[in-house]
Amino acid sequence: MSNATDNRQKPAAGERVADWADGRLGIYTLARTQMRKIFPDHWSFMLGEICLYSFIIIILTGVYLTLFFNPSMGEIEYHGAYVPMQGVRMSEAYASTLDINFEVRGGLLIRQIHHWAALVFLAGMFVHMMRVFFTGAFRKPRELNWLFGFLLFVLGMFTGFTGYSLPDDLLSGTGVRFMEGAILSMPVVGTYVAMFLFGGEFPGHDVIPRFFAAHVLLLPGIMLGLLVAHLILVFYHKHTQFAGPGRTNKNVVGMPLLPVYMAKAGGFFFLVFGVIAVIAATFTINPIWVLGPYRPDHVSTNAQPDWYMGFSEGLIRSMPGWEVNLWGHTLILGVFIPLMIFPLVLATIAVYPFIESWVTGDKREHHLLDRPRNAPTRTAFGAAWISWYFVMLVGGGNDLWATHFHLSINAITWFVRIGFFVVPVVVFVITRRICLGLQRRDKEKVLHGRESGIIKRLPHGEFIEVHEPLSQEQRHTLTAHQQYQPLEVGEEADENGVRRKVGPATRLRARLSRGYYGDHAQVSKPTVEEYEEITSGHGHH
Numbered sequence: 001m002s003n004a005t006d007n008r009q010k011p012a013a014g015e016r017v018a019d020w021a022d023g024r025l026g027i028y029t030l031a032r033t034q035m036r037k038i039f040p041d042h043w044s045f046m047l048g049e050i051c052l053y054s055f056i057i058i059i060l061t062g063v064y065l066t067l068f069f070n071p072s073m074g075e076i077e078y079h080g081a082y083v084p085m086q087g088v089r090m091s092e093a094y095a096s097t098l099d100i101n102f103e104v105r106g107g108l109l110i111r112q113i114h115h116w117a118a119l120v121f122l123a124g125m126f127v128h129m130m131r132v133f134f135t136g137a138f139r140k141p142r143e144l145n146w147l148f149g150f151l152l153f154v155l156g157m158f159t160g161f162t163g164y165s166l167p168d169d170l171l172s173g174t175g176v177r178f179m180e181g182a183i184l185s186m187p188v189v190g191t192y193v194a195m196f197l198f199g200g201e202f203p204g205h206d207v208i209p210r211f212f213a214a215h216v217l218l219l220p221g222i223m224l225g226l227l228v229a230h231l232i233l234v235f236y237h238k239h240t241q242f243a244g245p246g247r248t249n250k251n252v253v254g255m256p257l258l259p260v261y262m263a264k265a266g267g268f269f270f271l272v273f274g275v276i277a278v279i280a281a282t283f284t285i286n287p288i289w290v291l292g293p294y295r296p297d298h299v300s301t302n303a304q305p306d307w308y309m310g311f312s313e314g315l316i317r318s319m320p321g322w323e324v325n326l327w328g329h330t331l332i333l334g335v336f337i338p339l340m341i342f343p344l345v346l347a348t349i350a351v352y353p354f355i356e357s358w359v360t361g362d363k364r365e366h367h368l369l370d371r372p373r374n375a376p377t378r379t380a381f382g383a384a385w386i387s388w389y390f391v392m393l394v395g396g397g398n399d400l401w402a403t404h405f406h407l408s409i410n411a412i413t414w415f416v417r418i419g420f421f422v423v424p425v426v427v428f429v430i431t432r433r434i435c436l437g438l439q440r441r442d443k444e445k446v447l448h449g450r451e452s453g454i455i456k457r458l459p460h461g462e463f464i465e466v467h468e469p470l471s472q473e474q475r476h477t478l479t480a481h482q483q484y485q486p487l488e489v490g491e492e493a494d495e496n497g498v499r500r501k502v503g504p505a506t507r508l509r510a511r512l513s514r515g516y517y518g519d520h521a522q523v524s525k526p527t528v529e530e531y532e533e534i535t536s537g538h539g540h541h
Contacts, residue, residue, distance in 0.1 A: 035258040040241040044135075047128040049265065053272040054121040055227065061114040062216065068104050070096035071166065071212035073205045082289055090168075090293035093208045097167040097288055112280035118160050119285075120276055122308045125153040133382050135369040137240045138353040139362070145237070148230040150350045155223050157308050162215040164286060164306065168208055171286070173294025175305055177202065182316065185335035203296060242369045243480035245473045249367045304397055312342045314395030318416040349385075359512045360484050373442070374481040376435035377516045383431040384424035391419040432521070439523035442478045445470060446526045447534050469535075479525050487513040 011019070039045070072092040078085050080095065081102040100107035129149055132138055138146040161179075165172040180202050184190045199206030238252050247253050255261050292298075305313055315338030322333035356378065357363070372379040394401060395416035402409040449467035456466050470478070489502055489510045515521060 035256070037235065037257045038239075038252040038254045039257060039261045040239050040252060040254040042242060044131050045239070046268065047124060047131055049268055050124040050272055051121055051128055052227070052231075053269045054117045054124060054276065055223075056269075057117040057273055057276060058114060058121060059220065061110050061117065062220075064110050065100060065107075065114060066216055068096060068100050068107065069093070069166070069212075071209045073168065073203070073208050085289065085292075088293065091208070093166060093168040094288070094293045097169075101289065109277075109281060112285060113277055115164070115285050116280045116283075117276050118156075118163065119306060119308075120272075122153065122156050122160065122306075125149070125156060126308075129153060130382060130386070133352075134372040134375075134379055135240070135242075136366065136375060136378070137369055139366040140357065141237055141365055142233070142240075143353040143357075145230055145233045146353050147350060148226050148233070150346075152223055152226050152230065154346060155219055155226070159215060159219040159223065160306055161309060162211040162219065165211050166208060166215060167286075167288045168294050169286075169288035170291040170294050170298055171288070171304075173203070173296075174299055176207065177296070178313070182335050182339060185332040186339065187329070187331055187336065203294070238367065240367055240369050242371075244477050247368065249365060252367075304400065307393065310393040310396035311345075311389050312338070312392075312396075314392030314397075314416065315341055317398055318392070318395040318413055318420065320417075356516075359487075359509060359516055361487060361513075362484070368480070370481055373435040373438040374483075374522075376432045376439070377521050379435050380428045380432040384428040387427040388420070388424045391416055391423050394419075436521075436523055443523060443526050446475050446478050447531055481525070483522060483525055484513075484517040486510070486517045 070092045074092045075089055076092055076095055078088050078090055078095050078098070080086070080098055082098050085098065097111075100111055102108070132146065132149070161175075165176050180194055180198065183194045183197070186193065194202070197207065197210070198204040199210070239254070241247050241252055241254070244253070255264075304310075316335055319334045319338050322337075324331045324333055370378075394412065398409055398412045398416065401407060401412050449469040452466045452468045454466040455463055457463050487510045489507060
C-alpha cells in the first residue's frame with residue numbers, strides 16, 4: 001500500500017524536467033503572464049500574420065535550395081537532364097539552377113514556392129503597412145515599429161532583387177545590367193560603387209557570389225532581427241483595436257493568446273502555406289530554361305522586374321533622356337533624377353509618423369484606431385501615393401502594355417509622364433471628398449437614424465420615410481474618433497502692440513494643420529445637444 005502511494009506522489013519525468021527548467025529560466029512565470037495576452041479579433045490583423053508566415057516559408061524553402069545551388073560564375077558546358085540546353089556554355093550558377101528544376105526531387109516546386117512566397121511577403125507587407133497607415137496605428141508609441149516594418153519592406157525588396165538575380169539567366173542578367181547602368185549614372189561615386197559591387201568591369205566574376213552572400217546571410221539576418229524586434233514591440237505596446245463599447249486606450253478586448261489565438265494562428269499558417277503551394281504548383285514563374293543563360297551581348301526583350309521594383313524602373317523609363325555637360329563631365333539627368341526621387345519617396349514614407357505628430361502637436365499614446373474616413377487628409381495622401389505607385393508601375397512595364405494591348409509605347413510613356421503629376425492630385429481630391437461625404441452620412445445616421453425604407457403618411461397628408469434609431473453601441477462607434485483643432489499662429493502683435501516673432505517653421509506648421517484639420521478638411525461630429533434637440537423636437541421619425 002505504501003509503495004503505491006509513493007509511486008502516485010512521485011512526479012513524472014516530464015514534470016521534473018519542466019520544474020528543473022523553470023527553476024533556472026523562469027519559463028512558467030513568463031508564460032503565465034504572456035500566454036493569456038489578449039489579441040483583438042479583427043480580420044485586418046491577419047495581414048501581418050500573412051507576412052510572418054510567408055517569411056517563414058521563404059526561410060524554410062531557401063535553406064533547401066541553398067543545399068543544391070552553386071553560386072559560381074565559372075563557365076562550363078551543360079550536359080544535364082534538360083536536353084534543349086545540352087552543349088550550351090553557361091555559368092555554374094545557371095547550370096545548378098537547371099539541376100534544381102529538373103534533377104533534384106521536388107526542386108522545381110520548392111523553387112516556385114520560394115519565389116511565390118517572396119511575392120506574397122512583399123504584397124502582404126505593402127497591404128499591412130497601408131492598413132497601419134490608414135488607421136493611424138503608427139502613432140505614439142508605435143513610431144519605431146513603423147520604422148521597423150518599413151525597413152523590413154525595403155530590405156525585402158532588395159532581398160528579392162538579389163534572389164531573382166542568382167540564377168544568372170537572361171532575364172535577371174538584363175535587370176542587373178540595368179542596375180549597373182543606373183549606378184554608373186551617379187556623379188563622382190558611381191564608378192567606384194559599380195567596381196566595388198561587381199569586382200571589376202561588368203559582369204565580372206564576383207557579382208553572383210556577392211549577391212548570394214547578401215541574399216542568404218546578410219539581408220535575411222538583418223530582416224530576422226528587425227522581425228523579432230517588431231514582434232517584441234507588438235507584445236510590449238499591446239495591440240491596437242478599433243473603437244467600440246468597452247474599448248479604451250487602457251485595455252484590449254479580444255481573445256487570449258493561448259489557446260484561442262494560437263489555435264487560429266496555427267491553422268492560418270497551414271492555410272497560407274497551402275495556398276502558396278497551390279499557386280506554385282499551378283502557375284509557373286520565372287522559367288529560366290525558356291530564357292537561357294545570360295550573355296552581355298544578348299538582351300531579353302520583355303525584361304521586367306518583379307512588381308515591387310516596378311516603381312523605380314518606371315521612374316527611369318519615363319524620364320526624358322536629359323544630359324548636362326559640366327567641366328568636361330556628363331551628368332545623366334535621365335537616370336540621376338529618378339535615383340534621387342526614389343529614396344526621397346521612401347524617406348518621406350518612413351518619417352511620416354513624425355510629420356503628422358509635429359503637425360498635430362499630439363504627444364498622447366494612441367491604442368484606438370481611426371476609421372480612414374475620419375482622417376480624410378491622411379487617407380487622401382495614402383490613396384494618392386498608391387495611385388502614384390501604380391502609374392510608375394505602368395511605366396516600368398511600358399513595353400508589355402504596348403505589345404499586349406496594341407498601344408503606342410510613346411503614348412504610354414507620355415501618359416506616365418503626365419500622370420506622374422496629375423493622377424496623385426486628382427486621386428487626393430476625390431478621396432478626400434469621398435471621406436467627407438462618408439463623414440456627413442455618419443453624422444446623419446447618428447442624428448436621424450438609419451433609413452428603414454418604410455413610407456408613412458402623416459395626418460396632414462405629408463409622406464415621410466421612417467428612420468430606425470441607431471443603437472447606443474452603433475452611435476458610440478460612429479462618434480468615438482478624436483477631432484483635432486487646427487493650430488493658429490495667433491495675433492501678429494501682443495496686447496502692448498509689440499510684434500511677435502513667428503518663425504517660418506511655426507507658420508508652415510499652422511498652414512499644414514489647417515490643411516489637415518480645417519473646416520474644409522473634416523466634418524464636425526454630432527454633439528449631444530444636436531442629438532437631443534432632434535430627438536425631442538418635431539420632425540424626427
